[in-house]
Amino acid sequence: MITDLRILDELKKKYYDAGFWSHDTIESVWTKQVDRYSDKPYVKDNYISHSYAEVDEMAGKLAAWLTEVGVRNGDVVTFQMPTWAEFCVVYVAALKVGAVMHPLPKNFNDEDLVRAMNLVESVAFICPTFEHKTDYENQALLIKDRIPSLRAIAVIDKLQPAKSSLPTLSSIVGKYDPIKPGKSGALSDDVACILSTSGTTGIPKAVLLTHNNILFSERSMVNGFHLTENDIAYMASPLNHATGFFHGLIAPMISGGTCVLDERFVADKAIDRINSEKCTWSMAATPFIYDLLTCMSKTDKRAETLKLFMCGGAPLPSTLVQCAYHYGITLCEIYGSTESCPHAFVPPEKCLDWSGAWSGIPFDGIEVKVANNDVEVPNGEQGEELSRGPHLFVGYYNNEGANQRALTPDGWFRSGDLCYQDDKGRIRINGRKKEIIIRGGENISANEIDAALVGCPGITDHATIGMPDDRLGERICTFVVCSEESPAVLPSVKSLTEYLESKHIQKRLWPERVEVIGSIPRTSTGKTKRHLLADEIKRRMKIEQESAK
Structure with missing residues (x-):
């Protein structure tokens, strides 16, 4: 059970008194909605559609398996899933046994998984057998002995049958009876989910969120x-x-x-x-x-x-x-x-x-x-x-x-x-x-420049950073993705500044260097990884300096 939560007693009382918090858990709300919308579609993916009742029944059976392998209220269940309807089956199953949900990015490799799962002491792990060139089943087998707290692994055999003896979702659904709702033991102030931060600047942190x-x-x-x-x-x-x-x-x-x-x-x-x-x-x-x-x-x-x-x-x-x-x-x-x-x-x-x-x-x-x-x-x-x-x-x-x-x-x-x-x-x-460019002592917002460049001809994507400068500390550098694979004329400082001038954008926001790149590095939620662009401009500037010698 995760304890030592950062919530002040006076704030907790305030939220309960105001009705912002209650004794509901996500599972209790789910159960009410299943009763009310039983046959209505809850989730559809590119392959299948599941009603509220269908998700509930499958999740109840998966919860029975989780219980059998020793998952208890407060334990962490980690899952690494594509954008599939089965994600709902897994998260509801975790709720039904009072487990803490711990979804991880589908692009995490074995080292990422080991670090993240050991941090939160995962007890069970669920992933696909295979999806989009990635053998998740093999990856799961590689990590299972490196996570001391891990008791069981199951795989979702949606696109490919299991190659190992790991239990599959289809076999679990065919074998177990659903557990009854309301037996999880979870309370509304307990941690319900652990999310990883996007990690734009370093190793992701584990964010604790309660049912409330x-x-x-x-x-x-x-x-x-x-x-x-x-x-x-x-x-x-x-x-x-x-x-x-x-x-x-x-x-x-x-x-x-x-x-x-x-x-x-x-x-x-x-x-x-x-x-x-x-x-x-x-x-x-x-x-x-x-x-x-x-x-x-x-x-x-x-x-x-x-x-x-x-x-x-x-x-x-x-x-x-x-x-x-x-x-x-x-x-x-x-x-x-x-x-x-x-x-x-x-x-x-x-x-x-x-x-x-x-x-x-x-x-x-x-x-x-x-x-x-x-x-x-x-x-x-x-x-x-x-x-x-x-x-x-x-x-x-x-x-x-x-x-x-x-x-x-x-x-x-x-x-x-x-x-x-x-x-x-x-x-x-x-x-x-960390996205402020300090040019000659003046603070300039990289986001403000990027917003002004939306719609600029010749580019489909862009991101602005501060590049090192001996005199001013930093100058404005914009990375751009060309709108054509091989344009006759590449985007330039001149073309970008002419566009900004036509929009009456202040001159202090005009890029002083433009760099063409194949794609702007972003997190899976769309945030720009500006630290990678900063590394890239330093690399390019170093090559220029060495060539000039």
């Missing part, structure tokens, strides 16, 4: 965006992150809706899928909606049923909001992190009015402030964004140093994001502390 944290967050989303049982989500984001898992699967479950999973996002095929499944909303990082809108602008395809798109990961440029509206889509920014997920949003009714000028207002019950060194600054002044509320994680597992750096003594989470706030409580995220 997750239920509050997803109820806030359902209410804030007016989602109902008639809504159908389109979800192409990875399921090991909050976007795919909590927003894509838990939120529809809370509203009684359906989630349509897409294993590999390709814009034109995604539009077809959205239309065929009558999807009404989606959530993803900016590149997803950018690609959808670009496809619509170049073809006669339209996402006819898609009315709402929530976008996180980076501030939204006004041009994207307006373009989406042109195609009948309300594009709303939503802001948060794995630790504080989500906590600010643009209400759909304010989408056009704010038009990308604001990242949002806090959900009811969540506090936000802007501070320098934890001291709140006046409205309109830039500082670090801090948040506190019933949604907030309860600490990093086994990482006291990270806890002290991230959390203030009075329970505020230091996001590391820079923003300002107005007297209406609206915040505007305008960069990361």
Whole structure:
């Protein structure tokens, strides 16, 4: 059982008194929804569709196997899954035995798995046999003796039969009877899930979230965006992150809706899928909606049923909001992190009015402030964004140093994001502390430059960083991906600055160096890995210096 959770007694009492927290667990909510929506489709992937009742029955049988191999309330069950409907069977099974859910990225290799699973002392591990050139079954066999706490492994034989003697989901479903609901022993203040941070700057940390944290967050989303049982989500984001898992699967479950999973996002095929499944909303990082809108602008395809798109990961440029509206889509920014997920949003009714000028207002019950060194600054002044509320994680597992750096003594989470706030409580995220370019003593937001370059001819993707400079400390360098494989004229400082000048963008935001790259490195949730671009520009500058000798 995971203990030593970072939640102050006075805040805990406050959240219960306000009704933000309750004695519900995710399993108890799931059981109620199964009773209410038994035969309704809960999840569809590229291969299969499962109703609420079907997921419940399969999960009950998998839970019986987990119980037999010794998984108990508070133990950690790790799973590494593609964007498949079986992810729901696994997570519900974990809930039914009171286990802590621990989903990991599908691209984790054996060393990643060993590190992550030993950190949280995983008791059971579930993965596919095979998917997209990866032999997960063999990888599982390679690690099983390197994780002392591990008692059992099962594989999902969806695309390929098992080659080893490991139990499979199909054999488990055929052998066991479902366990009865409500016997898990889990409490609403217990840790329900451990998520890994995106890892844009280093080794991922293990984020602890309770049943109350997750239920509050997803109820806030359902209410804030007016989602109902008639809504159908389109979800192409990875399921090991909050976007795919909590927003894509838990939120529809809370509203009684359906989630349509897409294993590999390709814009034109995604539009077809959205239309065929009558999807009404989606959530993803900016590149997803950018690609959808670009496809619509170049073809006669339209996402006819898609009315709402929530976008996180980076501030939204006004041009994207307006373009989406042109195609009948309300594009709303939503802001948060794995630790504080989500906590600010643009209400759909304010989408056009704010038009990308604001990242949002806090959900009811969540506090936000802007501070320098934890001291709140006046409205309109830039500082670090801090948040506190019933949604907030309860600490990093086994990482006291990270806890002290991230959390203030009075329970505020230091996001590391820079923003300002107005007297209406609206915040505007305008960069990361680590994404600020300090040029000659002036702070310049890399995100602000990237937002201004959206729509620049000749490039399909871009990201800006600070490059080392002896005189100014840093100069502005933008990496670009060409819109053609072999363009006659490569994008240049001249072409980019002419575009920015035509948009009346201040000269201080103009790139001073442009580098062509095959693709912008990003995390699976769409965040730019700027540290890799920083390494790349240093490498290229070193080659130039050596050539000049």
